[in-house]
Amino acid sequence: MTDSAIETVTIADGEPGGRLDRVLAARIPALSRSRLKALILAGQVAIAARTVRDPAAQVNSGDTVTVTLPEAEPAKPAAEEIPLDIVYEDDALIVIDKPKGLVVHPAAGHATGTLVNALIAHCGDSLSGIGGVKRPGIVHRLDKDTTGLMVVAKTDKAHRALSKQFEKKLEGPLERGYLAFVWGAPDRPRGTVDAPLDRHPHAREKRAVRAGGRDAVTHWELVERFSGEDSSKDGGKPVAALLACTLETGRTHQIRVHLAHIGHPILGDETYATGFKTRANRLTPAAREALASLGRQALHAYRLAFEHPVTGEFLEFESELPADLAALEAALKA
Incomplete structure (x- = not known):
């Protein structure tokens, strides 16, 4: 306009x-x-x-x-030419496969170099103005070092409709699936973690399971168990496992906190798996090397499905494990 x-x-x-x-x-x-x-x-x-x-x-x-x-105001974050892996795009929305290390939204300590900066540059005039400002509409986020699929709105109408789907997950078509490599392995094939989350009482950058917090529900399913270097020393217990998780709610750090809460924190998670670092000694040399080079939590948003906010079409997307997680998986299986 x-x-x-x-x-x-x-x-x-x-x-x-x-x-x-x-x-x-x-x-x-x-x-x-x-x-x-x-x-x-x-x-x-x-x-x-x-x-x-x-x-x-x-x-x-x-x-x-x-x-x-009035004409939509220019976005306050600057446009930056940052490469994006675009899975799907039309006039209403864009789906990207986020790499590790990319912060979603400008904030303290990350004023530039974010996904929002990249999308402003990529979308240009196709952004019609979310709330009167030419900016992409962020309806959900992934942590800086979590990889995988994200949908972003390009118009006010799409932003409002997508936000409703993310708010009413049980009532709508929204599906979000994650793959997590965790320490140890659950003793049953599937389960649910229903535990409220709130700010950690002593570390504001962390979340914790706390009574009176916001409701949070994570479903998990065991995909594969991985043995250590000498499983006989551990009574045959697996050293790690791959879990597929789906969300009913989308709280900050939800999967990371919930899996740690049930005793299976995510490999490489420097925030919620600090007490499990010695477990790396049970890994094979190849798996230890793959984990050491990972430099992040082993969590990937592999599936995203939702109803298109304009056409009503049901859209489904899946993302393969990125190279670093694929290398970790191969080393754990070897």
């Missing part, structure tokens, strides 16, 4: 009215209710040619409401 655009909503005679923000949200689905509220407060909305700044103002049968949409 190069100039301000005008959206006009007319309430037909006999049609019920209601609160201004609710009426507009129902009739202009491309804009979120929070965006519409901001436009009302900024004096960009008029009822019968009279500017109204109250989101709760009453709209009556026969009224005509006009909404002025």
Whole structure:
């Protein structure tokens, strides 16, 4: 949009009215209710040619409401030419396979070099303005050193619809699958961790299972067990395993905390597997070398499926293990 655009909503005679923000949200689905509220407060909305700044103002049968949409402001994060592995892209969204080491959003200590910076450069004018700013709409995140699939919205409408899918996982089509290499192996084929998460009481950068925290549910399934260098010394117990995890909720560090909580932290996790470093001595030399060179938690978002926010089509994507995790897997199997 190069100039301000005008959206006009007319309430037909006999049609019920209601609160201004609710009426507009129902009739202009491309804009979120929070965006519409901001436009009302900024004096960009008029009822019968009279500017109204109250989101709760009453709209009556026969009224005509006009909404002025200013040109979307340039994104504050700078555009940066950072290579991206693009799995799918259209006018509404983009799916990428995130590499390790890439922070998703600018924050303290990571003002540049993030996925958002890269997407601003890649998408350019195809970003229509999330909340009035030309920026990609982040609906979910992966930790800096977790690899795998992410979907990002390019429009307000797509951002709102995708966000709803991520908020209502049990009621919708959303599927997120992760592969995790963990210490030890569960003694049963599958299970569920239902344990609330909150900030760690002593380390703000960490999360912990705590009563009264936000609900968090992770389902896991045993894919494969791996023996150590001399399994006879350990009574035949596996030294590590590969688990496939699916999420009902999407809390920060959820899989990492939950798997550590049940005694099977993720290999290479410097935050939640600190008490398991000596376990590396049980690995074969090749597996120890592969783990030492990994430099991150062995966690990969391998599956992502959701309903397209515009077409309603069910989209499914899968990602192979990246080279470093594939090398770890091969070494554990050898």
